[in-house]
Amino acid sequence: MPTLNEVARHAGVTPATVSNVLRNRGRVGETTRQRVLEAVAALGYRPHLAARALAEGRAPTLALMVSSIANPFYPEFALAVERAARTSGHFVIICNTNEDPLTGRAYLDQIAGTLSEGVLVTNANLDFADLHTTEARGTPVVLCMWERPHEPPGLPCVAVDFRLAGELAGQHLLALGHRRIGAIVGSKATGVHAARYQGFVDALHAAGAPKGRVKHALDTIQGGYTATRALLDADPTITAIFATNDLPALGAMHAAADLGLSVPGELSVIGITDIQLARESRPALTTVAVPTVEVAGLAVSLLRELIESSYGQAGKAAAPDAVTVPMRISSPPELVVRASTGVPRSP
């Protein structure tokens, strides 16, 4: 592997000039530029990823498409993705689709799929046809948090067993003795949180417990707040709230505070994910932790493999073969017991 210095000697220029040419920087005359590029070609020099990408018209970036930058999970995940990407010299640009598939398409078409070597997608709100189009143009795509490992999405992905997360949450509340549990699902009935709720229902079913009330809500603190007020209005005998995500669980605790209900004395609350606010809330939130950092690492390394193997280019994407679509599965979610769950109050 020739060095930058050897290229410089071969071209009869300084190393700084070689660097400038490869990075499209500084003032370099066209003759000199040509001489440097010929030396690069003659010696088979492979410049640093970043420089090469710019020389080739590609930036050394991975794009991270997030559905809602205002949801604190995504910034946390973005940080983990950045750390993983940095190990291969990639920079991460974050594109916020604001839960809008059309905005997502525009980002894919104009930014992520064009300026990046690969695209990480953290949500299922994007139109899969758009993602396939991006793949077909030669930019690999990886779904980062596929919620149903047993139903592969037909795109490369990192899957997390979110059904199990719901089941663990349900089992924890049942083990404490709760039988009247309200559920808050942070998506539509058939939406992204369906598997989480199914796991919770599976746990109730296995224990012979009644299914209880369920509210579908916005996946926000405010959504959980409103849903909790509605659940407790409809059934004041509820002793615990299961939320499919930490944000609505935090909203449930706020609702309890406003109703003068102590947590966990009068109302237990459990979420899923373990975002930083779960640790920082008072009382600290019991939750089922998803291995965020591990998922970010798996997603970046899968994406890098796909970039290096030119996956999705040419024929493959035109005739996708389900068997060849890679899926990585993360470690299972784990219950993290903190201060927001306890035995139910006496009736």
Next chain:
Amino acid sequence: MPTLNEVARHAGVTPATVSNVLRNRGRVGETTRQRVLEAVAALGYRPHLAARALAEGRAPTLALMVSSIANPFYPEFALAVERAARTSGHFVIICNTNEDPLTGRAYLDQIAGTLSEGVLVTNANLDFADLHTTEARGTPVVLCMWERPHEPPGLPCVAVDFRLAGELAGQHLLALGHRRIGAIVGSKATGVHAARYQGFVDALHAAGAPKGRVKHALDTIQGGYTATRALLDADPTITAIFATNDLPALGAMHAAADLGLSVPGELSVIGITDIQLARESRPALTTVAVPTVEVAGLAVSLLRELIESSYGQAGKAAAPDAVTVPMRISSPPELVVRASTGVPRSP
């Protein structure tokens, strides 16, 4: 590889219309748009934006450099920037520097300053020389939240009178009757929050109140938590905490909860900024609100003006003239009284 002209011919439109459709710009009827997209698909046209952007030195994006994506202020600000940018058809790519000037330089050199038409910077952690270099290469830079309107930074900026924010916070606590106030500054003594603290000190001074204890802390919930414990350990007679940012103020409330101190009955807490969590905390946080949405709008419109006027290119940046460096000043910060402040407890 088909050209833009071939796509235009195939669709029976002008090349400019194809370009508009691909860039989501201009007014193009839905039928025409569909015809163009069908022609793009039929011919397998790949609008190599990256190559063109590099060739032109411009991409239809604005880069938003944030110092810490984990700080919830930045995602909120990013949302406001995106809304403002969308009105001119710009997409926003978010680059997280993680408070590291070297990472910031790499983003400026390799991404933001290369692939974007302009760069918005939300923090002062970046090396100004790097920002001037980006300007000199023809990519305008706007500082979004300059904290000292009376000391222009020598770069185009939107300034917010953060000294006034600190003063308003101090005046509020004084008006309630507090005289023993602990201060938490979320930066070093000479750091970005210095003006906020100065305003607080000005308020105390004007009222003839003692200056009180101050802790410099990390600008996080945990930083505020630790600082509050230390302040109350050192002086249990403190009746109120002023924090230069909402996150450490929220940490102060958590510390109070863990110490069994009621807020505001036994400890009043006030922050600055008015992030969403300030509204959502229990008790809701009294704070001095910064006009985030307005600042985002001013920053984007200033950046667009600079892009259109080719500010910073050629001679101007080489010999910057302080008089010509534009600064926009936002509306003044405003006190928002919520539930975390009240009259001091009796001694």
